Amino acid sequence: MKKYIWICLGLAFTLQACKKDKIETDPIIPTDPVETAPVTGDTQPSSQHIVYRTLNMKVGYNKNIFLDANADGSTDISFSSVLIMRDGKQHLYLSAYGKTSSGNKLFVKKGDGLVNGSLWAYPFAKDERIEPTDANQVTLTAPQQKASILSVISTGSQTSVDGLWANKTDKYLGFAIKMNGEPHFGWIKLSHDAATNEIVVSEYAYNKLPGEDIIAGEK
Template sequence: MLKKYFLLLSLLAFISCKKSAVNPAPDEPPFTDPEMTYIDLTGKSVAMDQSLSIDFDKNGKFDILFMTERRAYDGNTKSADVFMVYNGLACNLATNMANETTPDLQKGNKISRADLPNHEWYPVLGFTLMQKVSTATQTYWEGSWKDKDHRYLPLELIINGQTHRGWIELFADTNSGKIVFYRAAISKTPQTKIRAGF
């Protein structure tokens, strides 16, 4: 009986120590950031009744336009100061069609269509980043970008038929009631993946 007990104990010890035959996942190679063209937007902001356009390729046409507008709802019992972004014909913005928002990326997030699988890319769109809603009894802010600081709006720019990826770093600040801008960048190399903030 004692022999059977030790045999069973030895068998259990052997099974528990047996190594898994699963191969480890290969390490991802280090990411090499492509050369970028940067635009310094320090000191620029958009408050109500203001706008800012960015022309990445310097062809005299806006690629991205940030602007505001006032809207009235429910028989003029509710109003909103709306902060929006529009893209031009040669610029694609990523959109989540389920909730009609554009992503707010953190520094280091990769930008490519494969890295944003739940989004579709379109030209000539408009997105509400945030809005200040006022009723007879309350005022409040809403929107997917509200109070997001040092976040990155990804974009694609078509230059000579090729896609260059880029980003705009901004802060949708409800305390000051404006969008504050830091930097923008566009890749010098077409068809390449980039990282937000690099």
């Protein structure tokens, strides 16, 4: 009987140790926030083949944006935050996601996937052509894949930021949304607010002509 008890206790300690290791190596990723009414922004004057709108909103902890870029009443691109514990540190990821069921995609930097399964969103410079090239190693998101913009890492009283948009202002996130089965390319202007570690989403534009490129900042 004593031998049986010791065996059970040994198994319990082993399972507890395995469980602890799993928590350390496999972080629990919370589900995305429930989608609310999408926003479109204010339409501004633009060239004949461009739709250009201003938005002026922020993405941060519990601050989400559901963008209806083509004003059809449904979300095309969502911006949200997710908090993940990893290696004893708190990681707040601010990310964008193109609605996969509609065929919408975002431009990301090729590389290893992050802990939340995303790739880093690529910051196009003003007047740069938004397209995937071998030179900048930019690609489009795969189905269900997010484009992470910023990671705010906290350990006790210390905070640091990571990502291609850290301390960058007035850079452009490229996107492709499908309308009538055809891709329309566009840009969203983002800036890192270093004081609050939030992302400012100020304006966006897309090309009315399907399959045609767009220049970052083109209106």
